[in-house]
Amino acid sequence: MGRKLVTVRRIGAIKPIEGADRIEIAVIDGWTCIVKKGQFVVDGLAVFFEIDSFLPGTDARWAFLEKNFIDWNGQRGFRIKSMKMRGHMSQGLLEPLEDFPEIIGVIKDLEAAHGRSEAEKIVRGLSFEEPLGVQKWEKMYNTWDGGEKKENVPLPAFIQRTDQERCQNLPDLFDEWKDEVFQETTKMDGSSMTAYFLRSDSDKTTSLPEVDSSVPQTALLHNGRFGVCSRQVDLGEQDKNGRYFWEVAKQLDLANKLSRLDRNIAIQGELCGSSIQSNFEGFPVGIHDFFLFSVYDIDKQKYTRPKEAEAMARKLGIKHVHVEGYFRLGDIATDIQGLLERAEGKGLHGKKREGIVLKHVDGGFTFKAISNSYLLKHGE
Numbered sequence: 032m033g034r035k036l037v038t039v040r041r042i043g044a045i046k047p048i049e050g051a052d053r054i055e056i057a058v059i060d061g062w063t064c065i066v067k068k069g070q071f072v073v074d075g076l077a078v079f080f081e082i083d084s085f086l087p088g089t090d091a092r093w094a095f096l097e098k099n100f101i102d103w104n105g106q107r108g109f110r111i112k113s114m115k116m117r118g119h120m121s122q123g124l125l126e127p128l129e130d131f132p133e134i135i136g137v138i139k140d141l142e143a144a145h146g147r148s149e150a151e152k153i154v155r156g157l158s159f160e161e162p163l164g165v166q167k168w169e170k171m172y173n174t175w176d177g178g179e180k181k182e183n184v185p186l187p188a189f190i191q192r193t194d195q196e197r198c199q200n201l202p203d204l205f206d207e208w209k210d211e212v213f214q215e216t217t218k219m220d221g222s223s224m225t226a227y228f229l230r231s232d233s234d235k236t237t238s239l240p241e242v243d244s245s246v247p248q249t250a251l252l253h254n255g256r257f258g259v260c261s262r263q264v265d266l267g268e269q270d271k272n273g274r275y276f277w278e279v280a281k282q283l284d285l286a287n288k289l290s291r292l293d294r295n296i297a298i299q300g301e302l303c304g305s306s307i308q309s310n311f312e313g314f315p316v317g318i319h320d321f322f323l324f325s326v327y328d329i330d331k332q333k334y335t336r337p338k339e340a341e342a343m344a345r346k347l348g349i350k351h352v353h354v355e356g357y358f359r360l361g362d363i364a365t366d367i368q369g370l371l372e373r374a375e376g377k378g379l380h381g382k383k384r385e386g387i388v389l390k391h392v393d394g395g396f397t398f399k400a401i402s403n404s405y406l407l408k409h410g411e
């Protein structure tokens with residue numbers, strides 16, 4: 032499941048901007064978006080395109096954005112970014128529903144089949160990037176070394192992919208969770224990394240990729256298999272794209288440490304360092320490290336409690352993402368705006384941090400609050 036970039040939503044509020052007579056603010060769940068005055072009404076439905084949507088220039092409906100088109104991934108189009116206008120954040124693009132017959136068609140069909148109110152609920156969970164040719168903009172890294180291109184092996188199906196929803200998309204957050212306790216950690220802007228160990232007697236070992244027996248392997252251990260993955264890919268030990276992931280795994284001796292636990296387990300964390308992403312965290316040249324943020328119990332098919340993940344980092348002698356503390360949600364903020372303000376802050380090396388991650392004490396529900404000033408500064 033990826034992000035839902037194009038959704039149909041009800042407009043929560045319309046607010047004036049002081050001194051502006053042609054624009055105003057539309058509130059969509061926890062987002063604020065600057066729109067043309069009078070174009071939208073409170074409680075009306077509209078199509079909301081989240082930040083990082085890449086709109087195809089071939090669609091005439093985006094012609095009005097043409098002077099700001101960029102070239103990306105071999106295409107021309109518009110990338111939606113966070114902006115600040117007249118002192119107000121504007122995130123996303125809000126468009127009238129009537130301009131999108133593709134979406135209206137889907138709604139009509141659902142209404143005919145399920146009735147109005149049920150249809151609205153279903154539509155709320157749908158994302159329309161496919162019919163509109165919208166893609167998620169991502170920074171392109173040229174990691175291919177010119178050698179033979181191999182098929183990627185996906186992250187094993189028995190491990191859950193790291194992800195958190197943005198707080199702006201959780202309209203019921205405070206109603207449902209304000210009395211619950213959350214672990215608050217610093218969000219690091221590196222790459223998601225998973226290291227797993229699977230005992231040789233596990234029935235899941237058959238689902239793992241074959242290892243190339245012609246080269247020395249760290250993956251094969253006396254009692255099982257060890258693997259290193261990016262967010263989506265089970266990286267081969269010889270795979271050049273996985274270079275820093277495997278380097279750090281070896282530097283921290285993760286294969287032996289996990290094998291000594293002798294249980295089916297995955298540890299997940301952020302790979303950070305001078306060669307990862309744009310090193311906005313400011314790591315010294317050549318320094319790479321892994322910061323654990325969760326432990327996944329493969330047999331139980333669930334995450335451990337955050338406290339147990341912290342204990343695991345200590346046991347393995349590796350770093351954990353910085354823990355701000357454990358708090359009742361209602362004590363750290365009373366609304367989304369308060370959470371976003373709390374997300375502002377400094378990271379490990381004193382640079383602006385990306386934000387915070389809140390994880391419920393039982394290890395199930397997590398979400399993130401990304402710093403708006405970080406988005407304005409780095410925009411990725």
Ligand code: ATP
Nearest residue numbers: 034193194195216217218219222223301324352388
């Ligand atoms: P987007 O949400 O824009 O699609 P994305 O898929 O890269 O981007 P992020 O915004 O980076 O997701 O948020 C989720 C990721 O945050 C996780 O996959 C994880 O790698 C990373 N992360 C960094 N710090 C933490 C932390 N303290 N706790 C949990 N996850 C963290």
Ligand code: MN
Nearest residue numbers: 033034194195
């Ligand atoms: Mn995501």
Ligand code: MN
Nearest residue numbers: 219220221222
């Ligand atoms: Mn990230």
